[in-house]
Amino acid sequence: MWVVKLGGSLNQDASLPQWLDLLAELGGGRVIVVPGGGAFADQVRDAQSHWQFDDLVAHNMAVLGMAQTALMLQGLCPTLQAAAGEQPLRRVLKGGQTAxxxxxxxxxxxxxxLTTWxxxxxxxxxxxxxxxxxERLLVVKSCAIDGRxxxxxxxxxxVLDAGFAQRARQAAFPIDLLHRGELTRARALLLDESLSCRPFAD
Incomplete structure (x- = not known):
């Protein structure tokens, strides 16, 4: 099973439907799509800056922003099956669909x-x-990614948040960062699991 995170920066990008179609086509039974917060999360940052509420409130608002993105993605690609929680996600995959x-x-x-920026x-x-x-994590970004x-x-x-590298030390699977323009590479990875990922070290 793979987790594919689509950056919120793709929410208004022309390539977004192509990414969704790709994951719906090749991800059935094995891919969970994680939505970014995008502009919804940006609004949380703006509101917190203005009103100075704490990070716990901001975290919950940002999670709801990710949920709004997820609902939008499902609206764009109804083949994707939205699920909340580990067991519902597993059931979607067991049913042969992309979660x-x-x-x-x-x-x-x-x-x-988890409740910090x-x-x-x-x-x-x-x-x-x-x-x-x-088995693998793919993180799709709009910004340039220097594989060195x-x-x-x-x-x-x-490019990544401040806590990502430390958490990744405990990961027992490859982590691959892709640019939004790398649809062909993403397709190749999904079709051939033996292809190696970029060797990101810590």
Missing amino acids: LWLPLDLLRSRPDE DTSADSLALWLAQRLHA LTLSQLGDAG
């Missing part, structure tokens, strides 16, 4: 290690992949 994570199980009543949707996708013992950099360096450059 779309509604991350409502991440709503929190008290702070924990150092943990973006990228780290939440990694968290989910670890929880489900995934480590995950820590990509965090310093703002």
Whole structure:
């Protein structure tokens, strides 16, 4: 089973329907799509900056932003099956479909290690992949990705969140970062699991 995180920056990008069609076509029974927050999360940042509410509130609002993105993605590609929680996600995969994570199980009543801005949707996708013992994590970005950099360096450059590299040290699966223009490479990876990922080190 693979987890594929689609960056929220793709929410208004012309390539988004192509990514959704690809994952629906080749991901049945083995791919869980994780949505980014996109502009919904940006609005949370703006509101927190204005009103100065705490990070727990911001986290829950950002999770709802990811859920809004998920509903939008399902509206664009109804073949994707939205599910909240680990067992519902597994049931979607068992049914041979591509799952779309509604991350409502991440709503929190008290702070924990996930409820800070150092943990973006990228780290939440990694968290989910670890929880489900995934075989691979793909993170699709709109920004340029320098494959010579480590995950820590990509965090310093703002490509990944500050907590991603540390959490990735515990990952027992390959992590691949793709640019939104790499649809052909993503298709090849999905068709041939033996293809190696970029060797991101920490």
